[in-house]
Amino acid sequence: MVQKRKELQNQYLSRNSKFDYLPDTDRYLSSVNQPKYKFNVIGSGNIGQEHMRVTLMEGRATIHGIYDPNPNSVKQAKKLFSTLAPNSPLVVYESLEAACHDPEVDGLMICTPNYTHIEIVKEAVKSSKHILLEKPMATTIQDAYEINQIAKNYKPVFQIGLQYRYKAIYIETIHEALERKALGDIKTISIMEHRIPFLDKVKQWNKFSKYSGGTLVEKCCHYFDLMNLLAQAKPVQVYASGSTAVNFTEFEYNGEKSDIIDNAFVIVTYENGIRASFNLNMFSPMFYEEIVICGNKGRLKASENEDFLSSERPRNQLEIMRGEGKPSKVSNPCYPSYIERSGHSGATYYEHIYFIDNIEGKQTNTATVEEGFWSVVVGAAAEQSIKTGQSVTINDVLKENGVLV
Ligand SMILES: NC(=O)c1ccc[n+]([C@@H]2O[C@H](COP(=O)([O-])OP(=O)(O)OC[C@H]3O[C@@H](n4cnc5c(N)ncnc54)[C@H](O)[C@@H]3O)[C@@H](O)[C@H]2O)c1
Structure with missing residues (x-):
């Protein structure tokens, strides 16, 4: 036994x-x-x-x-x-x-x-x-x-x-910003994702907005989920500008031209006054994510970097600056390397732990279906804003889509 x-x-x-x-x-x-x-x-x-x-x-x-x-x-x-x-x-x-x-x-x-x-x-x-x-x-x-x-x-x-909320940098960010309140009251959130183009997929579904929802829904819902989570409020206004500058400009599949964007700037305003921005670039020769949060008591910056270079440097970094009043700190949050290597910097592994914890009735903070919904709302509103060139009011976009919340 x-x-x-x-x-x-x-x-x-x-x-x-x-x-x-x-x-x-x-x-x-x-x-x-x-x-x-x-x-x-x-x-x-x-x-x-x-x-x-x-x-x-x-x-x-x-x-x-x-x-x-x-x-x-x-x-x-x-x-x-x-x-x-x-x-x-x-x-x-x-x-x-x-x-x-x-x-x-x-x-x-x-x-x-x-x-x-x-x-x-x-x-x-x-x-x-x-x-x-x-x-x-x-x-x-x-x-x-x-x-x-x-x-x-x-x-x-x-x-x-x-x-993504389980990547080491975001676990620590959530802890510092929301649980420990190390930054005081959060006022602004800014997230950046720079990376290589969308990968090949079966039937290349991710090259077409009708199959993927568009770049800002497909990929960037991860970041809008983080933004929504950190803002602890509902989004009220979204403005975005973006284009297809480099990737898949000549791409056709079954005679249809790709219609996805590869770069964007998105600005989101939340009902509690927090303002957030998202900067996407998909023609960078690397994977780089960064979040900067400023509150009335401090500033946090965290980043995750995979640049394929042989030179050794920390993949994850997090710094909190709190001026003269409280200690600042600089750190390298990480999981054991075999967990980080298992996929999405270890985030999928923890997603599984919490999925089973949920099955067993334990309390977790996994993404609920409602949170999934709001991440799509911000992404879809941003896609709409790029198409029209106008800022989008979330209430209007929900009404147009027959949604009552
Ligand atoms: N959470 C994350 O970080 C993350 C990462 C990658 C992909 N995704 C999501 O996972 C999903 C799949 O993405 P992927 O990268 O694995 O794509 P993929 O093209 O590599 O794989 C999708 C698979 O689904 C199969 N498929 C298509 N229609 C099906 C159907 N009706 N029933 C059963 N199988 C079907 C395809 O044949 C293919 O093998 C997408 O929603 C994508 O956005 C999430």
Whole structure:
């Protein structure tokens, strides 16, 4: 019988295959818990496979099966699973319905292109299984609202994959700004994302606004979620300027030209007076994220950098300047490197921990469906503002979309 260990607060030793020679009876620090839950992955492309990897790494659940109409996604997911769990079978479902309603399964991870989310959610909720729905929850405000309404009466866990809030820099930012209140009253928030262009996807859905919701919905909902969370208020006004300056200007797929933007400046005003800005650039040879928050008692700046260079320098930095009154500090928040490497700087790993904590009834701060909705609202309003050149009042945009909040 494997003894339950208390000494280590992590799974590092139990995941380490170096200890596989040990009989079960001799495992203590490296004891392995049997997974309690089984999940199905719907859409086994890029993030679907990250969820498979991280589910097994987290250890309280396993992957039971996958559903994906693209044979290559299935083939690669099967290959991945056979290396992660060599002796475990993986069910490959023939239909969405079969994947959603397998009685063996406790939870569904919806990892398909954005425009498919609403129809898949409508089938998934019939199962009464726990749901992790990838961001953005929908491509339009109407669809996001409809999912929000569906989720209101849904008893099992319904979590949105807005996991950036678990990156080490944002965990610390949230702690300093909201819990410790190190900056006093927050007045301004400014977020920057500079990165390489959108990657290739199955059927290149992310090159077309009708499939993705547009760049500011598809990718930037992560940052609008952070902004909304840090502002602790509803957005009231959005103004944005953006264009397609460099990327995919010649790109066509099935005879259709790409219509997504690759740079933008977005300004958001919140009902409590906080003003925020977002600066996107998608033709930078790196990944760089930065947040600057100014309050009446201090300024916080945090950044995450991946520039592919060989020179060693900290990937994550955070500084808090508090003048003469209180101590300032400069730090490098990070997780163990094997967790950061597991995907999205470790954020997906913590998203899984909290997904299962939610299933077990523990209190977490995972993104709710309502928070997912508001992240789409800001992104869609910004896309609209770019098209019209006018600032967008959130109340108006909600009314135009038939949304009552
Ligand atoms: N949270 C994050 O940080 C993060 C990161 C990447 C992607 N995403 C989101 O995850 C979703 C998938 O993105 P991706 O990068 O994995 O795309 P992808 O193109 O790599 O994979 C999507 C997969 O879904 C499959 N698919 C398409 N329609 C389907 C359907 N009706 N039923 C089942 N499978 C279907 C495709 O064949 C493909 O294998 C998107 O919503 C995206 O925005 C989130």
